[in-house]
Amino acid sequence: MKTWSYLVKGGKIEVMKAFLYHVLNNLIVDEYRKRKTSSLDVLLEKGFEPGKDYSERLIDVLDGKAAILLIQQLPERYKKAMRMRFVQGLTLTEMSLITGQSKNTLAVQIHRGLEKLKLLYHRA
Numbered sequence: 001m002k003t004w005s006y007l008v009k010g011g012k013i014e015v016m017k018a019f020l021y022h023v024l025n026n027l028i029v030d031e032y033r034k035r036k037t038s039s040l041d042v043l044l045e046k047g048f049e050p051g052k053d054y055s056e057r058l059i060d061v062l063d064g065k066a067a068i069l070l071i072q073q074l075p076e077r078y079k080k081a082m083r084m085r086f087v088q089g090l091t092l093t094e095m096s097l098i099t100g101q102s103k104n105t106l107a108v109q110i111h112r113g114l115e116k117l118k119l120l121y122h123r124a
Contacts, residue, residue, distance in 0.1 A: 002023050002027070003019065003020060003023055006023075066121070067086075067117060067121060068086075068087060070117055070120045070121055071083060071086075071087075071113075071117065073120055074113055074116055074117065074120075075116075077109055078109055078110075078112060078113030078116060079113070080099075081095065081106055081109040081110050081113055082110060082113040082114075082117065084098070084099075085106075085110050092106055092107060
């Protein structure tokens with residue numbers, strides 16, 4: 001088609017075989033240089049399903065469960081603060097209202113509890 005279009009436009013070809021070779025070579029190069037993008041919709045229609053890697057999430061969940069079990073081994077004042085903060089998800093303000101302790105005291109207990117928890121975790 002490219003050769004025919006060239007002739008129709010008034011192009012001159014001296015050696016047909018060489019011209020056809022040149023056109024074909026250019027078409028091959030063009031084809032390989034094209035960026036092949038596939039739409040996700042097209043891939044899904046063909047049956048492709050992207051895989052999901054849940055290994056990181058699973059490791060996080062298992063580490064979290066291990067940490068919760070290790071909280072049981074902490075002294076009572078740290079255990080209570082750690083449970084409220086990390087298991088129940090309470091803020092320092094909420095914890096302060098519940099326990100009657102200052103936010104600073106609770107923050108120190110949580111910090112010290114985390115340090116003790118890290119030691120326990122690395123021993124296990």
